[in-house]
Amino acid sequence: MRPYSVVAALDGNVDGDWGGDGDKDTRGRRYATDLADPGHSDTSTWNMAAIAATAVVAVWAGNVGVVAIVVVAIAVICRSWLVAAVLVAVAVGGLVRSEQSWASLAPDVLGPYRGWVQVVDDPQPFPSSTRVIVEVEGERFEMWSRGRAQQLRVGEWRGGQWVAMDGRRVRLDAERAGRVAWQHIVGEFEMEWASDVDPGGPVARASNRVRAAIERGASELPDDDGALFRGLVVGDDRDQPREMIDRFRASGLSHLTAVSGQNVSFLLAAAGPLLRRMRPWLRWAVTIGLIAWFVALTRYEPSIVRAGAMAGLSTTAFLLGRDRAPVRILAVAVTGLVLIDPLLVWSVGFWLSVGATLGVSAVGPWLARRFDRIDRTGIFSLPLGVTLGAQIGVMIPAILVFGRLPLVSIPANLLAVPVAGAVMLYGMPAGLVAGWIPATAPVLMFPARLGTRWVDTVASIGARVEPDPPVQFVGWGLVAVVVVVLLVLTRNTAETHGDLPADR
Secondary structure (H helix, E strand, O other), X not given: OOHHHHHHHHOOXXXXXXXXXXXXXXXXXXXXXXXXXXHHHHHHHHHHHHHXXXXXHHHHHOOHXXXXXXXXXXXXXXXXXXXXXXXXXXXXXXXXXXXXHHHOOOXXXXXXXXXXXXXXXXXXEOOOEEEEEEEEOOEEEXXXXXXXXXXXXXXXXXXXXXXXXXXXXXXXXXXXXXXXXXXXXXXXXXXXXXXXXXXXOHHHHHHHHHHHHHHHHHOOOOHHHHHHHHHHHHOOOOOOOHHHHHHHHHOOOHHHOOOOHHHHHHHHHHHHHHHOOOOHHHHHHHXXXXXXXXXXXXXXXXXXXXXXXXXXXXXXXXXXXXXXXHHHHHHHHHHXXXXXXXXXXXXXXXXXXXXXXHHHHHHHHHHXXXXXXXXXOOOOHXXXXXXXXXXXXXXXXXXXXXXXXXXXXXXXXXXXXXXHHHHHHHHHHHHXXXXXXXXXXXXXXXXXXXXXXXXXXXXXXXXXXXXXXXXXXXXXXXXXXXXXXXXXXXXXXXXXXXXXXXOO
């Protein structure tokens, strides 16, 4: 399967023959019904999208009046009492969960504390301090360590470990509390001293051993390349310099500096040969376990949580013989996630991930099919359609948060994503072996070095040639005109010559 095929099929819908027996179709009657009745499938997808939108609005607004207007409007459009009932239930659930989540951000206890605290995530280094999120008696606090000696000590901690600590819990100011709310942080912990470190539970120990092995393997690469490699493979972006982050963001490649839904896609693609040899229920259980393990390994990043939820839903739907329309699965995943954790609605990474997946799953294939009428080879139509779809999907959150959508992101993604995907696919096994058997590191990590260097070079060139506004806006206008012209040409071609039969 080509890299862009994997992205298009797996990032939005875990597809491919890894889920089947090869010669036996385990899908049931409902799947055949959906295929035979596209209108039914489209209606179901629209209904699920409406339910997801209702959940998001209910959580985001937290206002009964606003939510009531949205529910009534959608119910009138859907013209279904069942859908209306579900919309009301989801809206009420969203309002209640939103209120509960914001209430949970008020700390139960402040003041001195001495005892064991759990490290939630790996320490995040900054030029003059290191930030750590710790959990104290079931509540999360952020902790800032300053001073060279303390930063070195804290920098050795890893997510899931327990540390004996003495300090003080204090309240955050309102502005800071709002910025870190999506991480469930209720205050700040001012550490006085720390002593013993416990490795944590089995999952934490296993995850940290894997990440440590990949870190040792990545040490064979130059500093910047090693940091990028760890970000591509397991989302370890702690050592990525600010200059790297800036150039990837300026070139529209910031989604490559940390884990994303593509990582889950390539992990399942790599495990495909093994999964295909298992019985259906065992294959389902192993797949779910593999997804859960990777989500834990990557520290529960919002984009990975979204991708993991979609992958789990997709493999379950396949087992039960249900349709796996990507947009529908995305809608179900978003609905469930925002009701379980309403604070995800305030995570920029979550919305960039959702937007990109929606663009890749809905807009990308639609564009690719039309570009196929011009590009009969199919070499460029899918990559171009997927790239444009992803950019359309992230347009709103990118402009609202970062104030820009890089024009160079289209060619940069076309050049960088296939190579980055290869590094993701190759990097996990290669990094583990290189970390466990250091003598093999120079040979095993050489392809990864070439791949990361290519991706970083594309980002560097893209950042240098990216135009500033208003040239950037003019450029996007030209891109829109070109795309519209291509769509018109493909439509005229289809009307003149007719579409090719399905088996051609």
